[in-house]
Amino acid sequence: MRELERDTPHSAARVEAQAPIAVIGRGRLGMSLARGARAAGFDVRLAGRDGVEAACTDAEIALLCVPDAEIEAACAAVAELHPPPRFVAHPSGATPLGALDRARESGCEVFSIHPLQTVPDGEATLAGAPAAISGSSPEALERARSLAGALGMRPFEVPEDARAAYHAAASMASNFLVTLEESAADLLAAAGVEDARELLAPLVLQSAANWAERGPAALTGPIARGDEATVARHLEALADAAPELIPLYEELAARARGLAERERLEK
Numbered sequence: 001m002r003e004l005e006r007d008t009p010h011s012a013a014r015v016e017a018q019a020p021i022a023v024i025g026r027g028r029l030g031m032s033l034a035r036g037a038r039a040a041g042f043d044v045r046l047a048g049r050d051g052v053e054a055a056c057t058d059a060e061i062a063l064l065c066v067p068d069a070e071i072e073a074a075c076a077a078v079a080e081l082h083p084p085p086r087f088v089a090h091p092s093g094a095t096p097l098g099a100l101d102r103a104r105e106s107g108c109e110v111f112s113i114h115p116l117q118t119v120p121d122g123e124a125t126l127a128g129a130p131a132a133i134s135g136s137s138p139e140a141l142e143r144a145r146s147l148a149g150a151l152g153m154r155p156f157e158v159p160e161d162a163r164a165a166y167h168a169a170a171s172m173a174s175n176f177l178v179t180l181e182e183s184a185a186d187l188l189a190a191a192g193v194e195d196a197r198e199l200l201a202p203l204v205l206q207s208a209a210n211w212a213e214r215g216p217a218a219l220t221g222p223i224a225r226g227d228e229a230t231v232a233r234h235l236e237a238l239a240d241a242a243p244e245l246i247p248l249y250e251e252l253a254a255r256a257r258g259l260a261e262r263e264r265l266e267k
Contacts (some may be wrong), residue, residue, distance in 0.1 A: 019060030020045055022085065024052055024074055029091055030065030031113075031122030036151045039127075040253075052077045061087045061147070064100075068092050072100040079106040087143055089113060094167035096160050097136055104136060111135035111144035112169075113152060118174045127152030134160060180252075183245055190241045218261045223256040224263075 011197070020043040023034040034046045047055035049066070056062050056078060062085040064074045071090050078088055079102040088103035093114040100110035117129035131153035135141030148155035158166045181197075183202055188196035210218035222230035231253060238246050 003090040019043075019086075022052075022059040022062045023054035023065055024049065024055060024062060024078070024213055025065030026122075027065060027067075028119045028122050028124065030063075032119050032124040032126055033063065033065060033091065033115075033151070035123065036126050039151070040150045042061065042150070046267060049077070050072060053081060056081055056085050059085045061085055061089060061143070062103075064088065064090045066090075068095045068099075075100050076102045079103045079108070084108050084230065087111060087140060088232055091115065093132060093170055097134060098162055107138035109136055109143070110129075113144050113148055113153075114158075116170055128154075130154045130156055132156060132158040132166060133224070134158060134163075156252075180248075183242075183248065187238075187242050187245060216263055219256060219263065220258055221256075223253055224260045226260075 021037055023030050023037070023044055023046045026046065026048050026232060030046065034044045035100050037044045045055035045059065048124070049070075052062075053075070062078045064071055066074045071092060075088060075090075078084055084103065084106050085108065087110065088100055088108045089111045090100065092099075092112065093113050093116075095112070097110055097112060100108075112132070112134050114132040115129050116132060117124065117126055119126075131148040131151075133141065133144040133148060133155045134157060135144050145155045181200065185196040186201055188200065193199065207218065222234075224229075236250065238249055240259045
């Protein structure tokens with residue numbers, strides 16, 4: 001469980017005097033980033049789209065925490081300010097820096113900083129999470145790196161042409177895990193067992209910890225031990241209780257067989 005128990009970085013993170021940061025967007029990520037920046041000692045102006053000008057006055061960074069489809073429009077609003085902030089950034093994992101071109105045309109440096117963490121509400125803790133960064137110049141990249149560090153995150157670079165693949169990996173690791181576990185909970189409930197999420201949670205958490213420690217060697221169960229008779233019984237049970245889950249089970253079983261075979265060949 002070493003990866004899950006990694007210590008949270010601390011204060012090389014704490015800043016002294018910093019120019020203000022304008023956080024544009026009051027959604028879950030905007031609220032969480034603003035909260036983390038204030039805890040790190042930054043002067044943070046949190047605003048909606050109607051408060052861009054006031055928030056950006058004298059700000060060094062405008063951080064556009066808006067939906068991906070709205071980044072270009074928010075960037076245009078910031079770029080029209082006189083003067084605009086020195087840096088304009090977004091926290092999107094999938095959106096390339098090209099969405100900030102209007103700011104670059106206005107003389108701003110641009111960067112992105114995407115916390116590799118699930119953010120279920122506006123009070124999510126981002127300290128300790130990795131953060132994918134990129135920048136339009138060495139100076140912008142360094143500003144992204146220093147901001148991530150100040151917020152207690154661990155920055156790493158993602159090439160611009162790999163953003164979609166990076167974000168797909170993040171979505172699989174987080175969103176699809178929730179989807180998979182909710183499917184398992186529904187199946188357990190259909191089998192007549194109450195409190196399915198509560199009962200499955202220790203298994204899920206331990207499995208995640210084992211994967212963080214061992215990678216594919218953490219795979220257990222009938223497929224890992226070659227017990228195809230049990231797999232067949234699973235499919236029969238699904239046909240009765242939740243036939244809509246059969247394609248999901250079969251796809252994941254095929255992937256698990258591949259991982260199990262790879263492990264056998266590497267031993």
